Amino acid sequence: MNTLTKLKEKITLSNIFTGVLLVFVLAMLFSPDFKGMVTQNLMKIGLFQPKVPNGSSKDIAAGIDANENNEEILFKDPEGYVIELSDQKGKVVFMNFWATWCPPCIAEMPSINKLYSELKNNDEIEFMMVDVDNNRSKSEKFMEKRNFDLPIYTPASSIPSSYMSGAIPTTLVLNKYGKVVFKHEGMGDFSNAEFKDFLMKLTAE
Known part of the structure; x- marks a missing residue:
């Protein structure tokens, strides 16, 4: 042989x-990118759908005060200026805590970018993509490489554990009164019509 x-x-x-x-x-x-790609494909078949709050629009809009100590929460905006989160009252805020090395963050990012592209011209909704590593240069390169148009924020003060307890990604939605009406830990598909309708309902309150 x-x-x-x-x-x-x-x-x-x-x-x-x-x-x-x-x-x-x-x-x-x-490879975080490869893991993110695999998870994105799982999202396409309907997995990882965020649970949108039920109830009347009045009940949803009431929300909860997650910042019990009433400490001002500060961020640096995309231009590098320090802003107070309370300044966003009057708008519905979509806030996502993420990192460039986090596979679930990478996986859900296209769905968030799609949602943002559909709503970015709505002056009543503010998107805040909060880089928990506080590395603006790295996060900007991440967005540019993937052709994402999402606004990058970085923390400029401590973040209450009721907002982000350490798990990333974590996504919050604050109503016009600064109350948390939605919190989702882990990745989610935020491009679905139900979630978009949820945000639009909040703008009407």
């Missing part, structure tokens, strides 16, 4: 499958 024949006997379908599986597992472990 020659060497080529022996080699063919060793290369079985089982070996090929095992090799492909090993490459897949390693890519999932060490």
Whole structure:
């Protein structure tokens, strides 16, 4: 039996499958972009849909005061100016805490970008993509590489644990009175019509 024949006997379908599986597992472990891409495909089949609050528009708009200590929360806006979160009262605020190395953040980002592209001209809705690493240069390169148009904010004060307890991504929606009416820890598909309608309902309150 020659060497080529022996080699063919060793290369079985089982070996090929095992090799492909090993490459897949390693890519999932060490490549945030690859893991994000896989998760994006799972979103496309209807997984990871955020649970939109039910009830009357009045009940939803009431919200909860997550900032119990009433401490002013500060951020740096896309131009680098320090702003107070309370200055956003009068608008519905979509706030997402994320990082460039976070696979679930990468996975949900296209859905947020789609939502933003549909609502960015609505003056009653403010989008705040908060980079928890506070590395504006890196996050801007991240957005540019993926052709995202999302506004980057960075923390300029401590963030209450009721807003973000350490899990990323975490997404909040604040109503026009600064009350938290939606909180979602983990990735979600925010491009669906139900979530967009939820935001629009809040602008009418």
